Amino acid sequence: MPFIEIKRVNNYILKDVNLDVLDRELLVLVGPNGAGKTTLLNVVAGLTDYEGEVFFDGKKIDKLPTNKREIGFQFQDLALFPHLKVESNISYGLLAQGYSPKVVKDRINEVLNLFNIQHIRERYPSNLSGGEKQKVALARAIAPFSKILLMDEPMSNLDPQTSKYLRKELRSILKKLEITIIYVTHNLLEAEEMADRIAYIHNGQIEQIGLPEEFIFNPGTENISKFIGMPNILDCEYCDKFFPGFARVSIKNLQLILPYEGNGRIKKIAIFPQDIYLSSIKPPGPNINRFKGIITEILDFESFSWVKVDVGGNILVAELSRDAIHEMNFKEGKEVFGIIKLRSLRYAEKS
Amino acid sequence: MIKIFKKIKPICGIIPIVLFLAIWEMAVRLNLFPEQFFVPSFSTVVSEFYYLTANGVLGENFLSSLIRVLIGFSSGSIAGFAIGILMGWQDVINKALSPIISLIYPIPALGWLPLLMLWIGINEMLPITIIFICSFFPLLYNTVTGIKNVDKNYIRAAKTLGASNIRILTTVVIPLALPNIFTGLRLEAGMAWRVIIAAEMVAIPTGIGALMMKAESLIRIDIIIVCLMVLSLMCLSFEKFFAYLERKVTAKWK
Numbered sequence: 001m002p003f004i005e006i007k008r009v010n011n012y013i014l015k016d017v018n019l020d021v022l023d024r025e026l027l028v029l030v031g032p033n034g035a036g037k038t039t040l041l042n043v044v045a046g047l048t049d050y051e052g053e054v055f056f057d058g059k060k061i062d063k064l065p066t067n068k069r070e071i072g073f074q075f076q077d078l079a080l081f082p083h084l085k086v087e088s089n090i091s092y093g094l095l096a097q098g099y100s101p102k103v104v105k106d107r108i109n110e111v112l113n114l115f116n117i118q119h120i121r122e123r124y125p126s127n128l129s130g131g132e133k134q135k136v137a138l139a140r141a142i143a144p145f146s147k148i149l150l151m152d153e154p155m156s157n158l159d160p161q162t163s164k165y166l167r168k169e170l171r172s173i174l175k176k177l178e179i180t181i182i183y184v185t186h187n188l189l190e191a192e193e194m195a196d197r198i199a200y201i202h203n204g205q206i207e208q209i210g211l212p213e214e215f216i217f218n219p220g221t222e223n224i225s226k227f228i229g230m231p232n233i234l235d236c237e238y239c240d241k242f243f244p245g246f247a248r249v250s251i252k253n254l255q256l257i258l259p260y261e262g263n264g265r266i267k268k269i270a271i272f273p274q275d276i277y278l279s280s281i282k283p284p285g286p287n288i289n290r291f292k293g294i295i296t297e298i299l300d301f302e303s304f305s306w307v308k309v310d311v312g313g314n315i316l317v318a319e320l321s322r323d324a325i326h327e328m329n330f331k332e333g334k335e336v337f338g339i340i341k342l343r344s345l346r347y348a349e350k351s
Numbered sequence: 352m353i354k355i356f357k358k359i360k361p362i363c364g365i366i367p368i369v370l371f372l373a374i375w376e377m378a379v380r381l382n383l384f385p386e387q388f389f390v391p392s393f394s395t396v397v398s399e400f401y402y403l404t405a406n407g408v409l410g411e412n413f414l415s416s417l418i419r420v421l422i423g424f425s426s427g428s429i430a431g432f433a434i435g436i437l438m439g440w441q442d443v444i445n446k447a448l449s450p451i452i453s454l455i456y457p458i459p460a461l462g463w464l465p466l467l468m469l470w471i472g473i474n475e476m477l478p479i480t481i482i483f484i485c486s487f488f489p490l491l492y493n494t495v496t497g498i499k500n501v502d503k504n505y506i507r508a509a510k511t512l513g514a515s516n517i518r519i520l521t522t523v524v525i526p527l528a529l530p531n532i533f534t535g536l537r538l539e540a541g542m543a544w545r546v547i548i549a550a551e552m553v554a555i556p557t558g559i560g561a562l563m564m565k566a567e568s569l570i571r572i573d574i575i576i577v578c579l580m581v582l583s584l585m586c587l588s589f590e591k592f593f594a595y596l597e598r599k600v601t602a603k604w605k
Contacts, residue, residue, distance in 0.1 A: 092514070
């Protein structure tokens with residue numbers, strides 16, 4: 001039975017939204033800006049008006065005010081209370097909900113240890129780094145034994161390096177908590193790394209719910225295709241283990257190596273246009289994940305272009321800036337060399 | 352050169368004052384001022400200050416003014432703070448009271464003097480009431496502004512953590528509104544002293560303002576200057592006190 005059920009929810013942004021989140025699942029809600037992701041979180045939290053029904057563990061909670069719903073909410077701008085130290089921020093919910101001093105003290109220590117932030121307990125939020133603030137905000141949200149956690153673009157204020165590092169640690173911590181989580185992001189890579197399942201929302205409507213690889217290899221709508229970046233999807237003819245941790249695949253005249261830990265066989269490969277580098281001269285280095293082809297078409301957009309390259313029968317689309325195309329004098333019929341980024345290849349296995 | 356500059360930097364603010372006093376003293380001794388503008392020398396003012404302090408006149412009048420300021424200021428501030436919280440937190444109350452407050456607020460505190468002289472009479476309550484009025488409105492407005500300017504996300508965060516409205520008001524909103532409230536207190540504090548002098552000049556027998564009026568009738572400019580110096584010192588002291596209090600309360604987290 002789903003732990004969170006959202007039925008026929010409507011308001012000024014959402015249109016007849018139905019969504020089930022399973023018990024202890026980490027569901028990631030993705031979509032472009034203005035799609036209704038934060039609004040849906042606010043509906044679950046009771047922070048915005050809506051028509052429809054929301055159930056927690058089978059109980060209807062529409063009439064319950066926010067402070068009675070027993071949820072944790074990590075806001076996009078974190079909203080750490082600036083006048084309270086880290087420890088007081090974390091204990092705020094516990095004290096507000098009337099827990100005894102002993103329970104509050106034990107829970108604070110438990111949460112500080114979980115996030116490894118004991119050393120900053122006496123600091124004010126103004127003296128914390130971006131990553132530390134993010135951890136404190138999350139610690140505050142889960143401290144009051146919440147069964148549901150809502151996270152609104154938690155990585156949006158972090159630089160890419162910190163975000164990448166924290167994502168791995170964060171998923172591990174979130175799964176340890178064994179609570180039901182709805183996590184909002186507009187970043188597909190982040191969604192893939194964090195999610196048990198992904199739900200895509202566009203113009204206030206849920207367009208697809210499924211496993212991360214389903215979005216890349218079977219996008220349900222054109223909106224989803226455009227959102228994920230319209231990857232090149234190629235059927236593999238041959239696949240074998242190349243090296244521990246790597247597999248080799250053949251797709252007509254294209255040979256690729258990619259990180260792979262599975263025991264099955266790779267059925268399809270997805271290559272995103274921005275992960276293909278093109279050059280007019282042969283690049284140095286080993287002949288791994290490299291190709292030679294002929295430009296068949298160049299499609300110009302506002303700030304970038306798509307270059308279609310025929311690689312021995314495979315048509316690959318690469319994304320380049322318009323300046324780069326001009327500098328390298330790319331035109332239809334010209335021979336080009338390409339490199340495919342090793343670690344950005346996605347695969348679907350044969351079931 | 353830089354080393355010399357670094358040594359004198361801490362006392363840079365005092366040098367102009369010392370220079371001003373020295374020029375003042377020399378100008379009077381050299382009879383540089385026309386006769387009708389009798390200007391006592393700085394040394395004369397200092398000796399008059401000593402004399403007024405020693406015979407208790409300055410102390411007695413200062414104490415009268417101080418008590419009136421403290422009573423009027425504290426009662427006006429508390430009332431402004433309390434009503435400011437209600438108006439800032441509850442939209443209905445704000446909408447109900449804002450029109451009438453908008454009509455009364457622009458009237459300068461001293462503008463109430465003729466009306467209060469008739470309603471209250473010329474007694475201790477007159478200057479206290481004037482200071483109450485001049486303290487009430489700034490703190491009311493600063494409290495309302497401070498509360499309304501608290502980022503709504505903090506309130507939403509507190510709600511999701513299970514806090515009741517009262518708890519949110521007392522543990523989140525009011526603390527975060529304090530910088531605005533302290534600004535109001537600092538502005539009022541100096542204003543209270545400026546207003547009390549004017550109120551005391553109107554037939555109140557004691558106080559710094561009353562002393563100044565007596566000195567004016569006796570053409571005792573040295574006593575007037577002593578009173579002005581006391582006034583300046585008190586304005587500055589009150590403002591600095593509240594600035595210190597604000598730093599103590601908010602500096603660590605701002």
